[in-house]
Amino acid sequence: MDIIVCIKRVPQTAEAKVEIESSGKDIVKDRLTFDMNESDMYALEEAVLLKEKFGGTIIAISLSCSDAEDTLRIALAKGADTAIRIKAEDFDELDGYKTAQLLSAVIKDIHFDVIFTGCIATDDAYSQIGATLAELLGIPHATLLTNIEVIDSISHVHRELEGGLQEHIEISIPALFTIQTGINVPRYASLIAIRRAAGKEIKLVGQNEISKDQLLLNTQIEELFIPPVAKQVKIITGSPGEVSKELAGIIREKGLI
Amino acid sequence: MNFDLTNDQKMLQREVRSFAETELAPVAPQIDVSGEFPWDNIKKMAKLGLLGIIVPEKYGGSEFDFVSLAVAIEEISRICASTGVIVAVNNSLVSYPILQFGTEEQKEKYLPPLCSADKLGAMGITEPNAGSDVAAMESTAKLEANHYILNGTKRFITNGGEAGIFVVFAYTDKDLKYKGISAFIIERDTPGFTLGKHEELMGIRATANCELIFEDAKIPKENLLGKEGDGFKICMNTLDVSRIDIGAQAVGISQGALEEAIKYSKERKAFGQLISNFEMIQGMLAEMATQIHAARLLVYYAGYCKDKGIPPRFSKEAAMAKYFAANMAVDVTRKAVQIYGGYGYTKDYAVERLYRDAKILELYEGTSEIHKIVIARELLR
Numbered sequence: 172m173d174i175i176v177c178i179k180r181v182p183q184t185a186e187a188k189v190e191i192e193s194s195g196k197d198i199v200k201d202r203l204t205f206d207m208n209e210s211d212m213y214a215l216e217e218a219v220l221l222k223e224k225f226g227g228t229i230i231a232i233s234l235s236c237s238d239a240e241d242t243l244r245i246a247l248a249k250g251a252d253t254a255i256r257i258k259a260e261d262f263d264e265l266d267g268y269k270t271a272q273l274l275s276a277v278i279k280d281i282h283f284d285v286i287f288t289g290c291i292a293t294d295d296a297y298s299q300i301g302a303t304l305a306e307l308l309g310i311p312h313a314t315l316l317t318n319i320e321v322i323d324s325i326s327h328v329h330r331e332l333e334g335g336l337q338e339h340i341e342i343s344i345p346a347l348f349t350i351q352t353g354i355n356v357p358r359y360a361s362l363i364a365i366r367r368a369a370g371k372e373i374k375l376v377g378q379n380e381i382s383k384d385q386l387l388l389n390t391q392i393e394e395l396f397i398p399p400v401a402k403q404v405k406i407i408t409g410s411p412g413e414v415s416k417e418l419a420g421i422i423r424e425k426g427l428i
Numbered sequence: 429m430n431f432d433l434t435n436d437q438k439m440l441q442r443e444v445r446s447f448a449e450t451e452l453a454p455v456a457p458q459i460d461v462s463g464e465f466p467w468d469n470i471k472k473m474a475k476l477g478l479l480g481i482i483v484p485e486k487y488g489g490s491e492f493d494f495v496s497l498a499v500a501i502e503e504i505s506r507i508c509a510s511t512g513v514i515v516a517v518n519n520s521l522v523s524y525p526i527l528q529f530g531t532e533e534q535k536e537k538y539l540p541p542l543c544s545a546d547k548l549g550a551m552g553i554t555e556p557n558a559g560s561d562v563a564a565m566e567s568t569a570k571l572e573a574n575h576y577i578l579n580g581t582k583r584f585i586t587n588g589g590e591a592g593i594f595v596v597f598a599y600t601d602k603d604l605k606y607k608g609i610s611a612f613i614i615e616r617d618t619p620g621f622t623l624g625k626h627e628e629l630m631g632i633r634a635t636a637n638c639e640l641i642f643e644d645a646k647i648p649k650e651n652l653l654g655k656e657g658d659g660f661k662i663c664m665n666t667l668d669v670s671r672i673d674i675g676a677q678a679v680g681i682s683q684g685a686l687e688e689a690i691k692y693s694k695e696r697k698a699f700g701q702l703i704s705n706f707e708m709i710q711g712m713l714a715e716m717a718t719q720i721h722a723a724r725l726l727v728y729y730a731g732y733c734k735d736k737g738i739p740p741r742f743s744k745e746a747a748m749a750k751y752f753a754a755n756m757a758v759d760v761t762r763k764a765v766q767i768y769g770g771y772g773y774t775k776d777y778a779v780e781r782l783y784r785d786a787k788i789l790e791l792y793e794g795t796s797e798i799h800k801i802v803i804a805r806e807l808l809r
């Protein structure tokens with residue numbers, strides 16, 4: 172089973188203070204730490220689990236700047252066999268479609284049975300790459316996978332729907348799947364695997380290999396802004412009995428219990 | 429000159445940090461209360477190769493260098509000081525002397541189970557009447573036919589209650605003074621070897637600290653480590669190395685305390701504003717960060733000296749790193765408690781535990797006073 176995993180390096184913003192850069196089109200990144208996008212870690216682990224079961228190879232691929240080579244090396248340490256970085260610095264501004272185009276330009280020449288991507292990138296939250304890439308490659312896809320039952324010429328996978336529903340679908344491979352977090356427990360890389368990965372070469376692909384002619388940028392960021400914080404405070408007054416009754420009513424009304 | 433970690437060190441740091449934050453963090457406060465030895469996590473860490481960081485791959489280790497060891501111990505200790513020292517002892521106090529002074533047979537026999545944590549390591553130097561003054565030890569080992577007959581008591585032994593492989597020091601010839609001390613590799617099921625008192629510690633409470641009692645214990649002759657009389661040299665050489673990771677433990681504990689203190693100072697209000705607005709709080713945070721940074725550089729430098737073999741005797745570097753880092757950790761964790769105010773004195777917040785954990789650093793593997801003696805001796809040579 173030959174598997175391709177698309178990986179993005181994203182800023183870790185959960186506990187950081189996010190500020191807008193002076194251009195107004197990006198966030199200030201110099202004090203942020205970066206790491207592998209969360210759902211990509213699950214995508215990678217899913218690939219490693221399949222490789223352990225069926226053999227084959229895993230290629231990790233990332234459209235990114237050179238700093239992301241650290242992230243690709245982590246992928247190598249966790250089980251990818253080779254890593255490719257598409258040099259983002261060669262291709263100016265990017266959007267979801269252009270990113271998918273660049274990925275497909277590289278992937279179309281590689282043999283694969285399955286492509287995994289994360290279901291969403293935690294920075295721009297486009298969720299476009301998986302589906303667009305599958306379309307560009309002319310293969311079927313399924314998004315938000317929470318379980319892979321059987322993977323074969325006819326595969327059975329589960330997708331997550333709204334409201335706690337799951338969808339069970341049948342799909343033929345080669346196919347692309349976007350992976351939801353929680354589908355597995357991503358492993359830690361062993362020290363030996365880290366040492367091996369540290370010395371591995373990362374293959375670079377840039378404007379010499381990919382023609383820029385056909386690339387399309389469909390969307391452009393006009394402005395990034397931090398939404399104003401709306402204060403919604405309601406002060407309930409009255410006797411303890413009245414207050415608790417009203418409070419219970421609000422909680423029930425808002426569907427909090 | 430290069431202050432950057434290498435690619436593999438950076439990856440190791442990332443993975444160990446992520447492991448510690450996910451697997452060690454929930455357990456750390458519990459085992460501090462219960463004193464339970466964290467076997468589950470030790471086994472998991474062994475799988476990742478953290479129990480044999482500096483051991484060559486052919487003996488089951490991960491074959492990293494001493495700077496990497498320091499980075500790993502720092503990340504583990506940032507979350508759980510007990511786990512940090514358990515791993516440090518297995519690496520530096522036990523695997524290292526076997527690797528450095530053991531025969532090929534000893535390495536093949538003992539390093540793989542130490543790396544896999546099938547058998548954990550412990551080291552016994554200290555005795556009831558011999559702490560700083562190592563040469564005052566009373567344990568003796570007499571060769572009788574194919575066995576050494578060992579008698580004596582070792583006190584305060586980290587991992588002691590749970591270990592399977594012990595490096596223990598005893599006199600084979602009292603007349604030769606410290607040159608008559610020898611080192612032995614002793615297995616847990618050796619006849620005549622029993623465990624004594626289990627210590628209730630102030631900090632690092634989950635480290636199975638225990639007394640080892642040897643009453644006519646029969647140690648196979650081939651378990652002598654090095655030659656007869658090599659014990660003191662092996663001991664000092666090993667302590668030099670392990671000071672790197674005790675320094676790293678200090679840096680990790682302090683880093684954990686600083687992060688907690690920063691977070692709290694940005695949440696807690698007094699006099700109508702966040703306490704982080706107060707210059708005296710800012711001053712403490714600035715001092716803490718600077719102290720930690722200085723200690724980290726000293727520790728990494730000691731590791732670097734060991735890795736590069738420069739200077740040939742790096743005792744002074746290692747002693748400076750451990751001495752400075754230990755004092756620093758006690759001071760930094762004290763400041764962290766101070767920033768928390770009364771809450772820092774309760775078990776509801778990690779800084780209380782970190783403060784207790786830090787104190788041991790000034791005591792074990794040589795007290796701060798002994799470190800100053802070592803450093804001064806090098807200066808006055």
Ligand SMILES: Cc1cc2nc3c(=O)[nH]c(=O)nc-3n(C[C@H](O)[C@H](O)[C@H](O)COP(=O)(O)OP(=O)(O)OC[C@H]3O[C@@H](n4cnc5c(N)ncnc54)[C@H](O)[C@@H]3O)c2cc1C
Nearest residue numbers: 551552553554558559560584585586791792793794795797
């Ligand atoms: C939690 C814990 C874990 C430990 N783990 C281990 C272990 O795994 N293996 C092991 O072998 N040992 C271990 N030890 C023992 C530890 O290394 C000793 O406690 C330490 O070396 C000090 O010895 P001591 O307690 O006998 O103090 P003493 O040597 O009695 O010292 C008492 C005081 O006198 C000072 N002092 C002593 N000599 C001088 C001098 N010449 N000049 C100035 N001041 C001096 C000391 O600095 C100290 O302040 C551990 C101890 C603890 C508490």
